[in-house]
Amino acid sequence: MTESGSSDVWWTVYAFYPFSPRGPQVVKLATYRQDLYVYENRELFPDKYKNFHGGVINVTSLEHTPHFMARVETKEDGAEETIIYGSDGMLLHAMEDKLNFTSFLMPAKTWEEVLQLVVDRTAYISPVYWELVPDHLVTHDMTVVYETAYFAFSMAATPSRPHxxxxxxxxxxxxxxxxxxxxxxxxxxxxxxxxxxxxxxxxxxxxxxxxxxxxxxxxxxxxxxxxxxxxxxxxxxxxxxxxxxxxxxxxxxxxxxxxxxxxxSPPLRAETVEELVEVVDKAAHVDFLKHMNHVLVDKFTRPDGTTALYIGKTKIVHFPACMPIPHDLPFLPHLDHIIMEVVEAGLMEKWYNDEIEVARRKSLRQQREYREELQRNNEMADAETSSEDGEGAGSLTLGHLTGPFILFAGGVVVSTSLFLAEVGSQMILG
Missing domain, CATH: 1.10.287 (Helix Hairpins)
Incomplete structure (x- = not known):
């Protein structure tokens, strides 16, 4: 406030901009007199977070395929750069482009540490979806719901054997x-x-x-x-x-x-929760459905194209999911608006399918390299005619011929029983 003379009283309004072209600074918004005549043509209540002007925002997350992944690449000048990708990683990039900020990925060792960094406002976004449950809203806020987190189970099928x-x-x-x-x-x-x-x-x-x-x-x-x-x-x-x-x-x-x-014979597979309870003890793994889909394609596909695990057809439970953020984050409306634009455009599913396709192509490349290696070692013929236990596919083993042996054993038992009955009857009658 500035006084000019004995009757005029002047007020000056300032605001702090945490992000501006020149970094954090205090900006004068308006100067006015007691009669409210404004001399400065500025907005009194500006939105400070429409544009971050290239400012740095701390984010934190662990790798959670195919939603959030990060790798470190070395540039030509020797500097290291963290590349973030995955479906939720692409959503973070959409936020960066729209609000003009740069994200810095803070390291964390556990998901509990990730959430604590958000609660303490050390990191402003955890750019991977978390299930929305009432307990979470006590310590932090959440963005708008943009995903449905399905929990499903995966397990190894009972090995197939001839029957x-x-x-x-x-x-x-x-x-x-x-x-x-x-x-x-x-x-x-x-x-x-x-x-x-x-x-x-x-x-x-x-x-x-x-x-x-x-x-x-x-x-x-x-x-x-x-x-x-x-x-x-x-x-x-x-x-x-x-x-x-x-x-x-x-x-x-x-x-x-x-x-x-x-x-x-068809392998024994538990496809529903009821069958899971009856068939398995502790051999099933429960996790997010999309995460398990990506892991199975990327990590559990054999060189011959088959998978070691399968995912049950029914889901166990599902939750609405969104990103955790600190309480009262001032630019939350902007984040929600960007998220809804991305979801309504169908980009989240596209980015997820892109990651699955990348993993599938990686698996196919490994299969091709495996077959080429066998060809170089003159082992292709043996590999194509071998079963999992190393026996030739063209040979009938004892396991294949279990049925005829069972029939023969049954015939021997019946024949022996009839023979004993005839002998016994002759001895009694004789």
């Missing part, structure tokens, strides 16, 4: 039912022919049914006819049609049998 069910896989379930129904009809028809037209060859209807069942099953399994071969024209036509049917079915079955004997 005895490979004996039945070459034909669909309805095909097997059709074969059983055809056997039943053919047995009844042949038994009727034996009992009506060739009755002198069978002692009873039950004997005709037994002989017919034996003939049908024997020919189905590529055995020769029994002594009781139909002699009537009706019986021969029936058996001719049956043999044609058996020839086609057995040819189709054999064509796919080896492939399905070697084909591993």
């Amino acid at each position: 005895w069910s490979g004996l039945f896989l070459p034909l669909a379930n309805e095909t097997w039912l059709g074969i059983f129904f055809a056997c039943f009809v053919a047995t009844l028809a042949l038994a009727l022919i034996f009992y009506v037209k060739e009755r002198g060859r069978v002692s009873s209807a039950l004997s005709a049914l037994g002989e017919s069942a034996y003939e049908i099953i024997a020919t189905l399994l590529d055995q020769n006819f029994n002594v009781l071969l139909p002699v009537s024209a009706t019986g021969r036509i029936l058996m001719l049609s049956w043999l044609i049917f058996v020839f086609i079915i057995s040819a189709v079955y054999r064509a796919n049998l080896k492939a399905y004997l070697m084909k591993p």
Whole structure:
């Protein structure tokens, strides 16, 4: 305030600009008299944070792929530069361009330290999304919500192994039912022919049914006819049609049998939370869905293109997510406006998909280099014909042929039981 004479009183209004073309400074906004006549053409309540004029803003975060990542590069003059990238890193760059500031990434060792730097106002932004929960708002503020943080689980699937069910896989379930129904009809028809037209060859209807069942099953399994071969024209036509049917079915079955004997059974995978509780104990990993997607593509893709882990289909829980900032941050409205512009333009999903594509291309490059290395070492043929346990893919192992051994063991048990029963009955009757 300045006095001029005895009756005029003058006021001068100053404001502190933390960011200006000349750095932090105090600027005179207005000078006016008691009658409120303003002599300075300035805004009394200016927005100091529309333009940071290249000022430095402290930010802090740990690496969280694919949202926030940083690498240090050396320039031609020997100076080191921190390059920030990732979907949330690109959002930070959008803030820098819009508000004209430069961010300085403060180091931190834990996420607790990251949050504490924000709470203490040492860093003004943590440029990676955090889940929005009421407890967070006690110590700091949050930007506008721009992401939905899905928690999901990932785990290793049970290793795939050949299974005895490979004996039945070459034909669909309805095909097997059709074969059983055809056997039943053919047995009844042949038994009727034996009992009506060739009755002198069978002692009873039950004997005709037994002989017919034996003939049908024997020919189905590529055995020769029994002594009781139909002699009537009706019986021969029936058996001719049956043999044609058996020839086609057995040819189709054999064509796919080896492939399905070697084909591993589907791995045991828990896809829902309920299945997770029933199947696993402590072998699952719970994390943010997008983060796990990137890690699986980048870190857990084998040279042959398969992945060692999988992500469950259902999500465990989800939260709205946004960036933590200190309480009462004066330029928060500007940050929220920029975030909403980026989200509405669809750039967050684009940046995320770009990072996934970079990781996928990196994985493909590693696979190509792996195959080229095998070719240089003349190992490609062995690699292409080898399974995970090092056995040739063209060879049927004991694991592949578990089904036939089970059938043989079952037949031995049944045959032995019947033999003992017959011997026992003869001893009792004798």
